[in-house]
Amino acid sequence: MMKKLILGVLLLNLLAACSSNPPKEETMEPATTSAAEAPAADTQAAADAQAAADAQAAADAQAAADAQAALMEKNSVYFPFDVDAVQAADRETIMNHAEYLASHPDVKVRVEGNADERGSSEYNLGLGQRRAKNTKRALVLGGAQDAQIETVSYGEEKPRCSEHNEACWAQNRRADINYSAQ
Amino acid sequence: MKRWILSCLMFFAVPAHAVLNIEITGAGEHQTPISLVRFSGDAAIAQGLLELVSNDLNRTGLFKLIDPAGKSPHEPRDIRPAEWAGVEAVLIGTVEPQAEGKVAVKFRLLDLVRNAELMSQVVTAKEDQVRAIGHRIADLVYERLTGSPGVFSTRIAYVSRDAGVYRLVVADSDGDNEQALLTSREPIMSPAWSPDGRQIAYVSFEKSRAMVYVQSLTSRQRTLIADFPGSNSAPSWSPDGSKIAMVLTRDDESQIYIANSNGKHLRRITYSEAIDTEPSFSPDGSSLLFTSDRGGSPQIYRVSIEGGNAERLTFESGNAFSPRFHPDGKSFVFAHFREGVFHIAVYDIESRQTQILTVGGWEKKPSFAPNGKMILFATELQGRGILATVSSDGRVKQKMVAQRGDIREPMWGPFLK
Structure with a gap:
């Protein structure tokens, strides 16, 4: 598993070779969960232990929900003009989602590729498909299973922003990791 | 430069369907001076025909319409050339x-220079088909005076996007008489006319990704013809109507x-990693033009319908997209993106010369009228x-x-047979 993650990070570094940004230090926080130790000496102790375990389970569930909410909050990766390689700046987003998918093998996602308007609609459909495919590839290298991820392209048909300027185009050149489409 | 604003004329011409204003700039190198006399009989129909034929001829820039100044002959013998x-x-x-x-x-139609009758015809139709009669008359006048068939009776297709609703629309060549063939909450792209003008192939995302459909204009029946994994798109009919070229990502790219x-x-026709x-069929059906970024940037290529090596045609600075052949097969029109804007350009295959036709803007998806004299595009x-031409x-x-609405993806239809 760790090997796969390292491989994924290396690949992302390779993919990012054309980016002008220097690669950031990779700091992956290990997800720590402490199991409650509760030796049952008597019934009271057992009940206490049960209550503690329940509280811990609730806290764990809350933490998991928070973690998922945080994950969902950042579910887009962005691309330079006419480029379809996943960028170094999005390494953390990719790894977070890859890890989540690896630890939740029943979850399925759809990766949706998009493009800005500076091409024909059909060329942009192809470009969005490539972006979705490369995002999927990065997720799989990070530990997700191939069967968990469907790819789709919207080309320039569903812009997030519709003005003719770079700030807008930059938002439209992206792939979204969509958990609710399945 | 001459400039007409026809919106005021449109008011009289087609009050029930007037959804478009048309602004024309420029004029042909030679303009034939022609007078259109309001026909005798039913005044409303005669006026409607006069406005329709005037608008059609004016839009070409090839005619100078001269007011009959009160003269109203209805038979050749009533005309005094002086x-x-x-x-x-x-x-x-x-x-x-x-x-x-x-x-x-x-x-x-009378030629006053040679003192000859150029055309004499009778068209019978229902009163509500006055538009069709007017376009037909304009087609024949255009043909007699320029030597090329008129395209006023042909139709166009495009996609309109309004408040999150997409419509695939078919309209007359002047943009009037709109009919929605499909209405959807998901994007619609790339309408393509069958050569007989009876069916349209297009891309719809209604099943959450791009798939290719063919729909009949008469029965409205439609068929899903490509739903492979990934995107299915860019349909183009062969000239005999038997085949459709399209783009699939089912084998990766x-x-x-x-x-x-x-x-x-x-x-499968192309094998590249690009x-x-x-794709767009040549008029003789033997080859396809297409857009590819195999050379690093999107440019126009040509390949035989048997496949094999593709030949690169454009070597433009910037990018080239959306090629469509001229009906004579000797040139093609494309959208040329350079220095931040799109231009409509024509590439002559034999001389390998590119001519830029427009000043530039968000100009995309050009297609020739079936007589090759005009180009329709989105701007x-x-x-x-x-729409613009x-x-x-x-x-x-x-x-x-x-x-x-926001209009995109226009495509000029064929001559109706």
């Missing part, structure tokens, strides 16, 4: 009521395939997508401003 100095041709005619709500429109028009017997898209006005010599331009 009174028509400077006029080369006169259109006269009559509107006669027939049984069952029909009218017979009889019209003649966007690649070009040819199938029968029902989607069966799929055959985006190959927007933008005040942030909204609109340019004559194939670049001299005459017009913008068709719809009252609502």
